[in-house]
Amino acid sequence: MPDRVLLILKDGPLLPSPERFQCLYSPANSSELRRHRPLLAASSPDGPSLVHCPAEPSCVDVSLSLSLSPPVAPLQWDRLVYAALVDSRDNSTVVFAKGMNLRPGRLGVASRYQCVFGRDLWKPKQRVLTSPVISAAQEVFRCVTPARVRRHLRMTTDPNGNGNGNDKPMLVSIRTKGQRDSTLPSIAEPEPLPPRHNYRHHRRRPKAHSMCVCTMLRNQARFLREWIIYHSRIGVERWFIYDNNSDDGIEQVLGTMDPSTHNVTRHLWPWTKSQEAGFAHCALRARESCEWVGFIDVDEFLHFPGNQTTLPDILRSYSNRPRVGELRTACHSFGPSGRTRIPKQGVTTGYTCRLAAPERHKSIVRPDALNPSLVNVVHHFHLREGARYVNVGQGAMLVNHYKYQVWEVFKDKFSGRVATYVADWRDEENVGSRDRAPGLGTRPVEPEDWPRRFCEVYDTGLKDFVQKAFADPATGSLPW
Numbered sequence: 001m002p003d004r005v006l007l008i009l010k011d012g013p014l015l016p017s018p019e020r021f022q023c024l025y026s027p028a029n030s031s032e033l034r035r036h037r038p039l040l041a042a043s044s045p046d047g048p049s050l051v052h053c054p055a056e057p058s059c060v061d062v063s064l065s066l067s068l069s070p071p072v073a074p075l076q077w078d079r080l081v082y083a084a085l086v087d088s089r090d091n092s093t094v095v096f097a098k099g100m101n102l103r104p105g106r107l108g109v110a111s112r113y114q115c116v117f118g119r120d121l122w123k124p125k126q127r128v129l130t131s132p133v134i135s136a137a138q139e140v141f142r143c144v145t146p147a148r149v150r151r152h153l154r155m156t157t158d159p160n161g162n163g164n165g166n167d168k169p170m171l172v173s174i175r176t177k178g179q180r181d182s183t184l185p186s187i188a189e190p191e192p193l194p195p196r197h198n199y200r201h202h203r204r205r206p207k208a209h210s211m212c213v214c215t216m217l218r219n220q221a222r223f224l225r226e227w228i229i230y231h232s233r234i235g236v237e238r239w240f241i242y243d244n245n246s247d248d249g250i251e252q253v254l255g256t257m258d259p260s261t262h263n264v265t266r267h268l269w270p271w272t273k274s275q276e277a278g279f280a281h282c283a284l285r286a287r288e289s290c291e292w293v294g295f296i297d298v299d300e301f302l303h304f305p306g307n308q309t310t311l312p313d314i315l316r317s318y319s320n321r322p323r324v325g326e327l328r329t330a331c332h333s334f335g336p337s338g339r340t341r342i343p344k345q346g347v348t349t350g351y352t353c354r355l356a357a358p359e360r361h362k363s364i365v366r367p368d369a370l371n372p373s374l375v376n377v378v379h380h381f382h383l384r385e386g387a388r389y390v391n392v393g394q395g396a397m398l399v400n401h402y403k404y405q406v407w408e409v410f411k412d413k414f415s416g417r418v419a420t421y422v423a424d425w426r427d428e429e430n431v432g433s434r435d436r437a438p439g440l441g442t443r444p445v446e447p448e449d450w451p452r453r454f455c456e457v458y459d460t461g462l463k464d465f466v467q468k469a470f471a472d473p474a475t476g477s478l479p480w
Contacts, residue, residue, distance in 0.1 A: 001055075001077045004039055005062050008187065008272055009049040010169075015041040021066040024052035027153070028060070035065075040247045044268050052245065052270075057286040061367050081173045082271055083188035085151060085193050086145055092134060093142040094284060094374070096277045096345050097174045104276075104420070105377045108128040108136035115143035115177045116183055117190075119168045130175070132394075132423060135373040136465075137276040139420065141174055142372060145190070153192055194288045209263075210315055210363075212238040212280040212290035214245040216275050219412065220298040227298050228262055234302060235311035236294070240286060242269040242278045266452040275419045280374035283381070287367035290341050291319060294364040299402045300331065303350060305461045309396050315364075318390065325369025325387030326380060330358035331399040336455025345478055347402040349463045353455035356402075362399050363389075378419055400462050404454045414444040 005180020018038040025034040040052040061071035079099035131144040174185035226434035369387040
């Protein structure tokens, strides 16, 4: 990766704390063995364990002191097939890859590529299976799943969806066709999606959840409880959290949430600059269980001005209109509101002054209505033919975006951004874009007037609702 080496331990046990093992470095043509303490170790129930080691110069193989595996040569993060999902609906495989440099928000020419399946893709003269690519967009390629691959997956997967681990894994990659054809390095094993419901005896069987939310975050643990508890109260039933290398104790915070009332899944997503691909991945995983999925950040809160309607009311009004595939809602950006310290009671009551005009929008989508290419530009997805979006009026629903918080929080934005096609704050690129803070530039230096910026309209609507709906009558404290 740009600033570290990522080691992936497939089917490994829960890792010990990073203080209890070391990263080992073996330089080429040398018997020297260098050692460093890991930067981060992370595990999740539904995937491999990840160890983040300090970066070393090129031509250095890496291993771990707790592993019996030999050292391995790291692959480059920006030329790699890193994930794949098998979609049984149309017998396709959705492949996530960096290195093809397709343009944002547009379909590429699918005929230029093909999918390659095999066990040793990087070795010459190895037997592989190839299949045509159906769609290519951004970092997402959809191709036909060969019959032999489908049989392999059925044979190597038990009824609970776990591989038996006896065979060398089947990998999938992307190959460019032509005189200078090349195949991307791959670590992606095709992973079956949850099976499709049987609708034979049900004209339209309800899904498990009416409303789900997907987000991608890094080091936002201190704000998670408020965000989850609030949205649970207004009607969100399921959360998919894509963790982009957090090291701030997110697993401990999620461990404090009652699983009987907060159905939250944390998915490790270590890939640099890959938010759009992560959202496409999440949309596929949520499709069978979620009628609607909102794609919002942890500093964004759905809000219903005047409390004249509710999230379930809005969703019901569109759920019986199958041509509506996306609900777009305006975002109001809030500023520091005169504060210099993080508000103890949370962002919804702590920040009450915002810009007058809304900035862009966020979307709630029906996963079944998405274009098969899964093209998205973070704020919205492309829809399949015949589906359309609807702008929800600001009087019914909007998003409070606590974008410009106190400097202690806001300065973290300079550490890097997860979106693929958005410049990092430190980059001298698109400095005047609306994705930047106006007049701030590219250096994390606090302006003297920061607490007073971005304040044009005082808006206490969400604060008033939160204090009425959540505050303890005796103490006034909030549940987060």
